[in-house]
Amino acid sequence: MTTTDRRALLQASGLQKRFTAGTDAIHAVDGVSIDLIAGETVAIMGASGSGKTTLLHLLGGLLRPDSGILRFAGADLATLSDAALTSLRCERMGIVYQSSNLIPTLSALDNVALPMLLNGSSRTTARAAAHERLREVGLGARALHRPGQMSGGEQQRVAIARALIAKPELVLADEPTGSLDRQNSLDVCQLLHQVAADRSRSVVIVTHDPAVALLADRILVLSDGKLVSEISRADVATAEEVAIYCMRVARRNQVFAPSSPGI
Numbered sequence: 001m002t003t004t005d006r007r008a009l010l011q012a013s014g015l016q017k018r019f020t021a022g023t024d025a026i027h028a029v030d031g032v033s034i035d036l037i038a039g040e041t042v043a044i045m046g047a048s049g050s051g052k053t054t055l056l057h058l059l060g061g062l063l064r065p066d067s068g069i070l071r072f073a074g075a076d077l078a079t080l081s082d083a084a085l086t087s088l089r090c091e092r093m094g095i096v097y098q099s100s101n102l103i104p105t106l107s108a109l110d111n112v113a114l115p116m117l118l119n120g121s122s123r124t125t126a127r128a129a130a131h132e133r134l135r136e137v138g139l140g141a142r143a144l145h146r147p148g149q150m151s152g153g154e155q156q157r158v159a160i161a162r163a164l165i166a167k168p169e170l171v172l173a174d175e176p177t178g179s180l181d182r183q184n185s186l187d188v189c190q191l192l193h194q195v196a197a198d199r200s201r202s203v204v205i206v207t208h209d210p211a212v213a214l215l216a217d218r219i220l221v222l223s224d225g226k227l228v229s230e231i232s233r234a235d236v237a238t239a240e241e242v243a244i245y246c247m248r249v250a251r252r253n254q255v256f257a258p259s260s261p262g263i
């Protein structure tokens with residue numbers, strides 16, 4: 001990456017998000033700061049309930065923080081109306097969820113074309129772009145198949161094509177291999193590596209899978225809503241090393257967390 005490419009796409013500072021469940025207050029994200037450079041890929045790992053999804057939703061403007069600052073390409077998201085935030089998300093971000101969330105009655109092609117149609121593109125333009133994205137994810141020949149005629153991994157590849165349709169600057173993915181069996185997970189993992197290798201976009205990916213985390217330039221670990229550790233991709237060579245790193249971080253935080261029993 002050249003120095004001119006090294007502009008901050010996303011700047012998060014001191015993000016906080018609390019939820020209430022009955023009488024309990026849950027501090028889901030607790031003072032997280034992250035800078036994401038254009039073209040960079042970051043993986044977020046951490047135990048279940050550590051705040052990964054909440055953080056991803058804050059970064060994508062799906063949730064508003066209680067406090068903290070979040071800038072996307074220099075714009076302070078807090079100053080944007082809900083409508084402006086929605087259009088920024090539709091035009092400049094792509095989101096992939098754990099479940100593909102495809103519309104079962106539409107073909108793969110029409111599912112992928114949908115975001116562009118909703119953004120006002122003509123059917124011809126949207127379908128041409130959708131064809132191109134489907135080819136890129138290796139499903140050009142399955143364009144007219146409905147989700148029910150495809151495997152879970154193929155459906156997830158369609159969902160990735162849909163997230164990429166508008167050529168977003170930022171792709172956010174929440175456990176994209178989480179609901180897949182081993183082979184489908186490997187296929188999707190390989191595709192995500194291709195997505196991350198394209199430096200025209202940045203990627204933030206929440207994952208429990210060390211093989212998926214290996215696609216990132218940096219791996220961040222959350223614990224109890226806090227960013228507790230970060231490692232550069234250059235410092236881990238294999239999925240096994242990522243798993244060992246995460247175990248060490250988890251052990252260290254259990255030992256030193258003031259709320260841990262027995263300390």
Ligand SMILES: Nc1ncnc2c1ncn2[C@@H]1O[C@H](COP(=O)(O)OP(=O)(O)OP(=O)(O)O)[C@@H](O)[C@H]1O
Pocket residue numbers: 019020021026027028046047048049050051052053054055
């Ligand atoms: N809408 C909500 N209302 C109340 N509590 C919530 C809400 N969303 C998340 N939480 C709580 O916030 C905490 C963080 O949740 P989050 O889903 O971000 O964790 P996570 O790390 O993504 O977990 P997992 O790996 O299991 O998906 C959890 O304690 C969760 O129960």
